[in-house]
Amino acid sequence: MKTKILSAVITICIAITSFSQNSDADFIAQKIRIRYIPHPNTAPLEVIRIPVSQVLGSGYIFGTTSENGMNVCARFLKHLLRPVGRGADDGQPLLQQIIASTLRIMGDSVVVDIYKDDQVLNAYAKTQYLSDPNYGDDHIWPAAWRDDTGPAASGSSHTAHIQFGENFAGGYGITEMRRTFVHEMMHTQDFSDVRAHIWGRFRYGADGDHYGFELLPNAADAFGEGIANSMTYIYSRISRNETIRWFANNDYCVIEMPPTDALITSNHLPPRSEWVYTQVSSTDPPGAGLVSSNPTFRDYRVYRLAEMPSRFLMQNEQIIAMIGAEYALKVGMNHYFQALRSGNGRLFRVSTSAHARWFEALSNEAIPNGITMNDIRTTSRASMPYLYALALADYFTYYRSTTLNEFKAMFENSLSEDWANVYWTVGKDITRRAAPITLSRGRPPVLNVQQNIDAIAAALGVSTP
Numbered sequence: 067m068k069t070k071i072l073s074a075v076i077t078i079c080i081a082i083t084s085f086s087q088n089s090d091a092d093f094i095a096q097k098i099r100i101r102y103i104p105h106p107n108t109a110p111l112e113v114i115r116i117p118v119s120q121v122l123g124s125g126y127i128f129g130t131t132s133e134n135g136m137n138v139c140a141r142f143l144k145h146l147l148r149p150v151g152r153g154a155d156d157g158q159p160l161l162q163q164i165i166a167s168t169l170r171i172m173g174d175s176v177v178v179d180i181y182k183d184d185q186v187l188n189a190y191a192k193t194q195y196l197s198d199p200n201y202g203d204d205h206i207w208p209a210a211w212r213d214d215t216g217p218a219a220s221g222s223s224h225t226a227h228i229q230f231g232e233n234f235a236g237g238y239g240i241t242e243m244r245r246t247f248v249h250e251m252m253h254t255q256d257f258s259d260v261r262a263h264i265w266g267r268f269r270y271g272a273d274g275d276h277y278g279f280e281l282l283p284n285a286a287d288a289f290g291e292g293i294a295n296s297m298t299y300i301y302s303r304i305s306r307n308e309t310i311r312w313f314a315n316n317d318y319c320v321i322e323m324p325p326t327d328a329l330i331t332s333n334h335l336p337p338r339s340e341w342v343y344t345q346v347s348s349t350d351p352p353g354a355g356l357v358s359s360n361p362t363f364r365d366y367r368v369y370r371l372a373e374m375p376s377r378f379l380m381q382n383e384q385i386i387a388m389i390g391a392e393y394a395l396k397v398g399m400n401h402y403f404q405a406l407r408s409g410n411g412r413l414f415r416v417s418t419s420a421h422a423r424w425f426e427a428l429s430n431e432a433i434p435n436g437i438t439m440n441d442i443r444t445t446s447r448a449s450m451p452y453l454y455a456l457a458l459a460d461y462f463t464y465y466r467s468t469t470l471n472e473f474k475a476m477f478e479n480s481l482s483e484d485w486a487n488v489y490w491t492v493g494k495d496i497t498r499r500a501a502p503i504t505l506s507r508g509r510p511p512v513l514n515v516q517q518n519i520d521a522i523a524a525a526l527g528v529s530t531p
């Protein structure tokens with residue numbers, strides 16, 4: 067008896083140390099190296115290391131007598147690293163929890179470069195600091211990237227990078243700064259191959275930009291941005307609800323038109339016939355799409371979401387993100403992070419569909435103990451939480467897949483036959499009965515998404531953790 071109580075006490079202690087907020091802040095402190103670039107436009111090069119102790123201390127972080135105009139960045143670092151509390155300069159529990167969980171996916175450490183970019187960046191800054199004389203923005207646009215380091219590395223070296231500046235932080239505000247950092251941090255732990263041999267430097271299409279409501283030409287980047295957004299949606303209910311409203315209202319999406327044949331040839335881009343716009347516009351409906359009155363979208367055409375075939379909706383970063391976030395909220399955060407980890411193990415330097423591997427990992431992660439793939443293949447049962455990820459994929463594409471082949475095309479025709487077949491023969495009808503969407507002349511009614519998702523989860527026996 068005595069031993070038993072003792073072991074229970076030990077278990078509780080371990081649980082407290084590994085999940086307490088202080089431990090999250092400590093873990094983040096170990097995994098990031100903060101650097102400050104105080105005058106990007108003028109020589110000499112200067113990059114100042116900011117130790118975590120400086121964020122935790124009572125003095126200024128970016129200067130000696132003031133924050134040197136870096137006020138929002140300073141406050142952000144305090145939210146990221148200080149002990150949690152309710153004060154404006156205390157650590158933020160949810161921010162620390164999700165950043166630490168994301169860093170734990172692969173354990174890779176991250177260099178965070180923070181720029182004082184109140185002045186428009188000049189040629190010196192673009193060449194010396196950003197290594198890109200053609201950098202398209204006037205100020206630092208938040209971004210993250212990884213060196214080519216695989217899962218076998220120890221994670222102790224800084225192989226991932228995030229950059230942002232006070233212009234963004236101050237302009238968009240502290241709340242959006244936190245949401246953006248959550249997004250960028252996911253990029254640092256994502257091993258999926260960007261498939262540069264297909265798209266070269268035109269990862270987001272010929273214009274180099276991606277928009278939340280864009281159906282991206284490149285599936286690899288739709289996936290990368292999608293899982294990064296999923297973290298923001300888990301972190302911010304407000305961001306999540308904005309996107310849910312967009313989907314519920316069958317709102318607008320945009321598609322980039324392919325560039326000139328000369329540009330396609332000189333940059334070895336995929337042939338015109340493979341661009342989403344070519345495929346969408348060649349059938350009527352949906353046809354050529356609307357011209358936007360916004361000059362930013364001159365090279366795009368505008369559609370309603372539900373007009374789009376399901377496989378193209380899957381090339382939208384917000385749709386992917388809603389699937390990831392809703393899975394995490396219902397099946398459990400630990401399962402979501404574990405699925406990202408196991409998916410990563412199959413992606414490094416492999417030109418495969420990261421998307422399909424992710425759906426397989428999400429489905430595998432939701433299999434209850436003791437049930438085998440053979441059981442799943444052969445028996446329908448009352449509780450099938452392992453079909454939830456695919457059910458969300460079906461729902462968030464308005465059930466536009468009408469054949470098994472259309473369903474498979476949503477996963478670049480790469481999803482395992484087992485999962486595709488089991489969902490199509492067993493899960494599809496349960497899902498569509500639980501939350502019907504009736505299109506009338508191609509348009510859905512305004513959807514009650516939360517109610518629909520709850521009904522699908524209940525029908526599949528997903529038990530909320």
Ligand SMILES: [Zn+2]
Nearest residue numbers: 249253291294
């Ligand atoms: Zn991103």
